[in-house]
């Protein structure tokens with residue numbers, strides 16, 4: 096009887112390209128990105144950090160609704176997204192609004208989503224995907240379906256989904272990865288391991304040493320990657336995408352990262368379950384700091400560049416909030432209207448009732 | 456007597472039961488150190504330790520199955536489902552397994568489990584958090600469904616639920632958690648399950664509700680009093696089974712009924728309550744029984760929540776309709 100657990104677990108090593116000091120530690124895997132691409136990646140990370148700060152402030156002023164902070168996870172979210180194509184289909188979780196925005200969801204619509212207005216979920220035609228999933232795990236099984244559909248249609252694109260460390264405990268997580276494996280479907284499953292599911296640390300979530308190893312049971316490829324290293328996340332995603340479109344099947348990618356802020360803005364207090372020491376330890380690994388150092392060494396980024404992006408972000412956010420404010424308020428009659436293609440009789444009656452109510 | 460919020464009363468009840476019965480276990484997502492996202496289990500892990508009050512991995516079906524397994528080992532589990540919208544994940548564990556345990560074992564096993572979950576709307580949550588899904592559980596034979604509307608009832612009903620040897624689905628309206636305080640004795644006490652409560656005496660019309668709608672009904676009754684309409688308000692408290700005795704007694708006195716629920720017209724338990732009344736007391740009715748409910752859409756995106764939720768004006772309108780019939 097051979098015991099294999101330890102040997103399997105030990106084979107999952109965290110993949111890194113750029114260390115905390117912005118030094119390349121894995122030359123062989125340094126992605127082949129142009130200077131413009133590198134600058135664009137940095138621009139997106141800086142922009143998204145500003146968007147996070149502004150969103151938190153706007154939420155506190157009562158000008159945004161539901162919001163799950165993203166700071167700390169930029170490399171994980173944007174490095175992965177940068178390796179995708181416009182035709183790919185995104186199935187994000189509630190924290191993954193940035194990926195949708197960089198895929199082309201207008202900012203004001205992201206704000207309307209936050210405010211609980213369904214126009215936020217009416218995507219432009221060239222943005223393929225779903226609005227952020229609230230039910231943890233649901234997106235994983237759907238991803239298997241989208242991926243199988245892409246395969247059946249002979250498309251050269253992939254289905255890409257995100258969950259957190261907590262999400263890996265759901266049955267849907269295993270079902271989704273297993274289905275995609277069984278159909279050899281072009282899917283990429285991300286687990287953004289930010290160490291906590293609300294208050295529950297990942298050690299209490301599972302006895303597994305890594306979350307990437309969960310791929311093994313489904314017989315699919317799995318990687319653990321430094322989620323604070325944008326180049327590593329990009330490189331792994333790029334490879335997973337190539338494998339998927341080449342018919343080599345799905346990949347599970349664990350990005351090891353951290354969320355600096357509270358779980359959401361609805362009353363979570365991280366001091367109840369995390370120490371300042373832990374926060375500080377992770378902030379030293381900050382994805383922006385290390386990538387900035389890397390770019391500065393290449394003379395590709397300066398303080399002026401940084402400030403320009405910050406100002407640009409602030410301006411665009413301001414304009415988008417204004418546009419969201421101006422968007423017509425959502426009414427109950429609008430909700431009735433979107434329930435079915437054709438209104439059934441009970442809703443026809445209720446439509447009349449609420450029209451009258453709303454006209455008062 | 457202490458003035459407490461409903462959430463404090465609920466914590467109190469769990470505290471008593473953890474203390475008085477060492478088989479009581481409390482678990483769920485974030486219920487340990489964090490004290491639950493609404494702080495219902497605040498301080499309980501500190502006092503009773505991780506063996507009795509603990510976090511689970513993030514999986515509602517797992518929580519349901521774990522509860523049933525622990526019950527089979529003689530424990531009295533009190534799992535929390537973090538928000539009502541997540542019961543879909545646990546539906547097989549709840550309706551498929553827990554509710555049927557006594558039956559399928561030929562009465563040789565039982566499932567003394569109390570599943571607690573926040574529900575209801577009006578607090579601007581994202582999708583699938585706020586909802587009134589009580590109908591899904593109330594329609595499952597084998598489950599009792601309990602919905603308190605006051606801090607006093609919450610404590611007494613939760614203690615009764617935990618002590619009951621059959622499964623109870625215990626629903627806590629999110630809007631009532633902290634919106635007001637009420638008298639709650641420090642000592643333990645029980646409130647009888649399966650018994651409705653007359654929250655206001657009246658003779659002209661019976662308003663029946665549960666959860667937050669009891670307060671909507673009471674507010675309507677107060678305004679109606681100005682118009683010399685004397686409304687009786689019944690709080691169902693247990694919505695499966697229905698206490699028809701208390702209801703019929705009231706109907707015989709008032710001869711008019713308005714049934715109020717926050718759930719959509721096609722959901723909840725209103726249709727069942729109305730059916731029970733007409734089967735038992737049709738000759739006592741002076742008017743058809745009318746309903747105040749939410750419309751038959753999916754729970755609204757939060758921006759339209761206020762108009763979507765039934766309010767006391769809707770109740771008053773229906774009262775006039777049954778009075779002027």
Ligand SMILES: Cc1ncc(C[n+]2csc(CCOP(=O)(O)OP(=O)(O)O)c2C)c(N)n1
Nearest residue numbers: 229230231259260261262291292293484541
């Ligand atoms: C099915 C389901 N159960 C519970 C929740 C409540 N909830 C929202 S986020 C969360 C923790 C998720 O943690 P993780 O998967 O690690 O992702 P993170 O929020 O850290 O990005 C919980 C329990 C939910 N939204 N859906």
